[in-house]
Amino acid sequence: MRRSRSRFLPIGLLLLLAACASDPAMQDGTMVNDPYEASNRRTHEFNKSLDNAVIGPVSRAFSGGSEKKRDGQGGGVSGAVANVGANLSLPGKIVNHLLQGRPGPAIRNGFRFAVNSTIGLGGVLDPAGADFGLSEADTDFGETLAVWGVGEGAYLELPVLGPSTQRDAAGKVVDLVLDPLNHVLNDRQAFAAFGLRAAGKMADRARFGDTIDGVLQGSADSYAQTRLIWLMHRRHELGEEGDAFDPYATDDDAAIDPYDDPYAP
Template sequence: MVFLTLAACASDPVMRDGIMVNDPYEGANRRIHAFNKGVDARLVAPVARLASGGGESRGNAQQMRPADLVANVGANLSLPGKVVNHLLQGRPGPAIRNGFRFAVNSTLGIAGLFDPAGSDFGLDEVDTDFGQTLARWGAPEGAYLELPVLGPSTQRDAAGRVVDIVLDPWNHVLTGRQAVGVLGLRAAGKAADRARFGDTVEGVLQGSADSYAQTRLIWLMHRRHELGEEGNAFDPYDAIEDDDAVIDPYEE
């Protein structure tokens, strides 16, 4: 893949804010970040605030906000693709769990509007994507990238996003308006997630002296934690850290 080939040619990472950062395209990334920040302030955030009205709690179906229902549907539609990735990672346990979760929420949960799989059966989602599959296969992280609209990424995760589209079972069983409808629901689900974490996102984007550096730091720390790739980097938000601990994100 082009992104993974370029990853091998990326510059050496340097220590910034306690973590190793490989950002040879920082100039271009900052320009894209400024664009994304403007899109968020003028479009995404207002839509997210509008969608967040109409309820106070996700625990009571009668009080769920519209954004919660949309987020549930979007998350449910993403499960078949995650089943495929878990199988490619050699992890049948999470694949089966996500498969049962999809079946329950698609039926008892009324096409994914509600989450009886999690609330009644304890079948919580086991998240994954093809970026994680590539990490499982030993592909390097590559350079940090900020993608237009999509936001923070790396060369490995950017390649993973493309493959996720190809692997998504919905793209092979649906055509025309149905496929567009599923894509729209999943995109709306991402916007609904933005509504759910609106204060935190706005605090980083609008309240930071250098929102680009802060976004890069938070995203890389979170992503590496998901993949168990923290290494020996110091976490400035965690003063107590066991450097000898080994984290296996694929452990069942």
């Protein structure tokens, strides 16, 4: 299984090369690069149907219909599973922070993983955050590529996984290879870890269910709305908004009040 995972690397590199060659353009009031819109829309309709028939109902059932929150997660069993899934993702984030030249967040995630994996009962509890103030520093290899200067490339909607870009799609593939847990766990343990992380995503789907349903079911064009929201959110995460990515900015606004990104590294 580990050998098969390594075979994904050439696919990720091909996506990375495609991302380098992409050329964003203004579409529908925001800066996007969506040359695959026709196929993306077909994938979006598939994802939308899957969410309506399977993912949404399963996530609500998994969370017991509860909207309660605990430490940023859902309550009860779903919250505990989400905590474990988040804890299992930390080793890969540590590696990515180091690759980005950011040792501070890597060390914080390292201490968080150590505390929650021991006295937090494998991540079921979150003493690192509640008692030690060690909040998670989120990242992924898509952000690592952004730090290295790789452009986001074309917008993509991936089956099941949803909105992405060529850069982030390549990052998802490489993250499988970089994750240290994939190299220390046996196949059965790695599969269980993947299942826990997927269950955590189900809990997230339940927590933000009203917002997601509003976009998918309540929008006149759910594809365009999803694309706009995702791109703006992702660029905010990476500190890439700027004037070039602001769908509401005008030339006069740029001249009078240039954007000063407080999140830029």
